Amino acid sequence: MRKTKVLFVCMGNICRSPTAEGVFRDKMRKTGMEKQIEIDSAGTHDYHAGSAPDARAQKAAQEHGYDLSMLRGRQVSDQDFAVFDYVLAMDRDNLNNLLRRCPPQYKHKVKLYLAFSRRFPNLNVPDPYYGGNKGFKQVLEMVEDAADGLLAEIARNAV
Numbered sequence: 001m002r003k004t005k006v007l008f009v010c011m012g013n014i015c016r017s018p019t020a021e022g023v024f025r026d027k028m029r030k031t032g033m034e035k036q037i038e039i040d041s042a043g044t045h046d047y048h049a050g051s052a053p054d055a056r057a058q059k060a061a062q063e064h065g066y067d068l069s070m071l072r073g074r075q076v077s078d079q080d081f082a083v084f085d086y087v088l089a090m091d092r093d094n095l096n097n098l099l100r101r102c103p104p105q106y107k108h109k110v111k112l113y114l115a116f117s118r119r120f121p122n123l124n125v126p127d128p129y130y131g132g133n134k135g136f137k138q139v140l141e142m143v144e145d146a147a148d149g150l151l152a153e154i155a156r157n158a159v
Helices: 018-029 055-063 090-100 104-109 133-158
Strands: 002-010 035-045 086-089 108-111
Touching: 002 018, 002 090, 002 133, 018 035, 018 055, 018 133, 055 133, 086 090, 086 104, 090 108, 104 108
Parallel strands: 002 035, 002 086, 086 108
Antiparallel strands: none
């Protein structure tokens, strides 16, 4: 069976996209879908390549039972567009950056992550980097909801 491959993308890959990856990984495991799906996260910029997720993101995630400690930032590569089935941007700025860079034959894979959310459909996941702890908790709430919708979408398409 071919795995569905999902890439979560924000700007620096230390706040939103690693949080989305950690949440999604946990939900995959809990639903028994971890053998069907492969995931990763990346940033549209290389500011934090090789860095662990922001300590505040890790703390907020840990408070909800998610471990982000093993993740490391990286920049989106050109081959990601060919490899991944879903390239999911956390906000419209990063969505536009991805679409500008993406070869035409892969543009259908590039979407806004919250397109899969029931509670926050098609909104931006706000960047919490320059804010307080409340922003990191809001990110968690949004990516948890979208994770459920994306898992349902992948399950429907696997049938």
